Amino acid sequence: MQLQPTKYSIVNEDFLPATEASVKITDLALQRGYGIFDFFKILNGEIKFLEDHLDRFYNSAEQMHLPVDQTRDELKAMLFELMKKNDLPESGIKITLTGGYTPDGYSIAKPNMIITQQALTLNKGDIAPGIKLITHSHQRQLAHVKTLDYLMAIWLQPLIKEKGADDVLYFSHGIIRECPRANFFIVTQNNEVITTATNILKGVVRKQLLAIKDSGFNLTERDITLEDLRLCKEAFITSSTKNILPVIAIDGKAIGNAVAGDVSTQLAAKLKELL
Amino acid sequence: MQLQPTKYSIVNEDFLPATEASVKITDLALQRGYGIFDFFKILNGEIKFLEDHLDRFYNSAEQMHLPVDQTRDELKAMLFELMKKNDLPESGIKITLTGGYTPDGYSIAKPNMIITQQALTLNKGDIAPGIKLITHSHQRQLAHVKTLDYLMAIWLQPLIKEKGADDVLYFSHGIIRECPRANFFIVTQNNEVITTATNILKGVVRKQLLAIKDSGFNLTERDITLEDLRLCKEAFITSSTKNILPVIAIDGKAIGNAVAGDVSTQLAAKLKELL
Numbered sequence: 001m002q003l004q005p006t007k008y009s010i011v012n013e014d015f016l017p018a019t020e021a022s023v024k025i026t027d028l029a030l031q032r033g034y035g036i037f038d039f040f041k042i043l044n045g046e047i048k049f050l051e052d053h054l055d056r057f058y059n060s061a062e063q064m065h066l067p068v069d070q071t072r073d074e075l076k077a078m079l080f081e082l083m084k085k086n087d088l089p090e091s092g093i094k095i096t097l098t099g100g101y102t103p104d105g106y107s108i109a110k111p112n113m114i115i116t117q118q119a120l121t122l123n124k125g126d127i128a129p130g131i132k133l134i135t136h137s138h139q140r141q142l143a144h145v146k147t148l149d150y151l152m153a154i155w156l157q158p159l160i161k162e163k164g165a166d167d168v169l170y171f172s173h174g175i176i177r178e179c180p181r182a183n184f185f186i187v188t189q190n191n192e193v194i195t196t197a198t199n200i201l202k203g204v205v206r207k208q209l210l211a212i213k214d215s216g217f218n219l220t221e222r223d224i225t226l227e228d229l230r231l232c233k234e235a236f237i238t239s240s241t242k243n244i245l246p247v248i249a250i251d252g253k254a255i256g257n258a259v260a261g262d263v264s265t266q267l268a269a270k271l272k273e274l275l
Numbered sequence: 276m277q278l279q280p281t282k283y284s285i286v287n288e289d290f291l292p293a294t295e296a297s298v299k300i301t302d303l304a305l306q307r308g309y310g311i312f313d314f315f316k317i318l319n320g321e322i323k324f325l326e327d328h329l330d331r332f333y334n335s336a337e338q339m340h341l342p343v344d345q346t347r348d349e350l351k352a353m354l355f356e357l358m359k360k361n362d363l364p365e366s367g368i369k370i371t372l373t374g375g376y377t378p379d380g381y382s383i384a385k386p387n388m389i390i391t392q393q394a395l396t397l398n399k400g401d402i403a404p405g406i407k408l409i410t411h412s413h414q415r416q417l418a419h420v421k422t423l424d425y426l427m428a429i430w431l432q433p434l435i436k437e438k439g440a441d442d443v444l445y446f447s448h449g450i451i452r453e454c455p456r457a458n459f460f461i462v463t464q465n466n467e468v469i470t471t472a473t474n475i476l477k478g479v480v481r482k483q484l485l486a487i488k489d490s491g492f493n494l495t496e497r498d499i500t501l502e503d504l505r506l507c508k509e510a511f512i513t514s515s516t517k518n519i520l521p522v523i524a525i526d527g528k529a530i531g532n533a534v535a536g537d538v539s540t541q542l543a544a545k546l547k548e549l550l
Contacts, residue, residue, distance in 0.1 A: 009300060011300065019299075020299075021299065021300045022297040022298060022299045022300060023297060023298065023300060023305065024294075024295075024296065024297045025284060025286065025296045025297060025298060025371075025389050025391065027305065028429070029304065029305045029308065030298065030302065030304045030305050030310075030371070030373070030389070030423075031371070031423070032423055032424075032425035032426075032428075032429060033304065033308030033309075033310075033422075033423040033424045033425060033426055034308075034425065034426060034429050034430075035305075035308075064430060065430070065432075065433060094380070096300075096305070096306070098305070099429065105369070105393075106425070106429065107429075107432075108429065108432075114300050114305070116300065118380075138416065141413065141416070141426055141427050142426065142427070142430060147308075147426055148305075148306070148307055148308040148426075149307075149308045149424060149426050150307035150308060150309065150381070151307075151308055151309055151416055151417065151422055151423075151424050152416050152417070153307075154303070154307060154309050154374065154381065154382075154383065155309075155339060155340070155417060157340075157382075157383075158340060
């Protein structure tokens, strides 16, 4: 999945050739990792769940003391103009808001907004082959905010590869949290579908899934323990790019029959109706 | 303390006018907060504790899977050339190493190295008036590495101001850790000088101070509890820019007589001899 920016990117108000777009080295994201972002999925030339993502973007910015110059309508107009210029009907747009050009290497200044668009082959709702996870004890700081902090996730990549896995599942004090870029669900032996509830970033696909009224299953949010994980019959993750993606093994131990489970498959079909 | 880069900065091999120096928006520090740095103090045109800082820089890079193109001697030559061009006898040099221009927004690429120099008025070892701290429950991730992650520290700035304090002291599970940019010491009622030992970044001034043989005090590294904090008679922090800086109040409660204590003052004098 190459995410190279394509044709045009936006830095603040300027539409720039994507390969030339740059920021000065005094930016607080570069100096101190300080900033937030959101990711918008585009299918058939249309942004999916646009309002949900804008809600989260503005909320992340506010939580992090980063004022956004643009009103919601102005920001939408910029996204639509970028989409027109780039003409990528299946793609992702990332809006990053940084702490700006800091005068002292530490203080927040007027934020810089960076918008990039990348062609993507997106999952349209079909169930995909499963992935393998390792667990790692870690609690994301400011977990409810979509910050730029992926230090632990990227640092763990060599270990994930070494273990023959695809991604990492964070837990903290015996309670499951999330994957770095996805929410986590289990299906119990009683067909109860549970997703983690606390100290996580609540994803948009997670929200859409929980809102489905006629799924035929009992979907609930509550803490999932490491013991729940050991006993579950299915597990899956959700994200904007992956929709529902089965988890077939965790720490080298198979989940169920190590294939996409029945409940996961039925929920994926329900979610597909929404897309 | 303005840290604006002065005259020249270095981006990879290039000496650039500091105000123009920039990196492309695909840099992994900007995208995901992934990178490390170190800070070198220059007094009378000479880098203090150069080898200690280089040790830590190369160690941070290795821990974070970031190869450094330059040998130690090559890197020193670059620093010396920058110092010559900028001619700032009292200043700080920051070397930042990022995850590079990531092809997919997530993977480490060939790192970008950014070197900036700023004029600074540095503490030369004299004891300074004390500061006030608030405590906050937080454990830095990958604490032994000097990463770019200052998310919590910068996020807390409005709260620190609101409380009339100057900085924050992190604790985790009842154990004191560190300030965002400084190590922490207490002096007990028995004149024992203790600094926190675990899950911290071990600073160069901290190391120098612990190495002083004839300080006249018993300096030890061990866990400091919140209870130890309540009972101590002096407290101070150490950092490259601050040397020894007394802490006169924590969470609104005075430490000792809320002035620089005798032990802190004597240790500051000993440290001054080293500089």
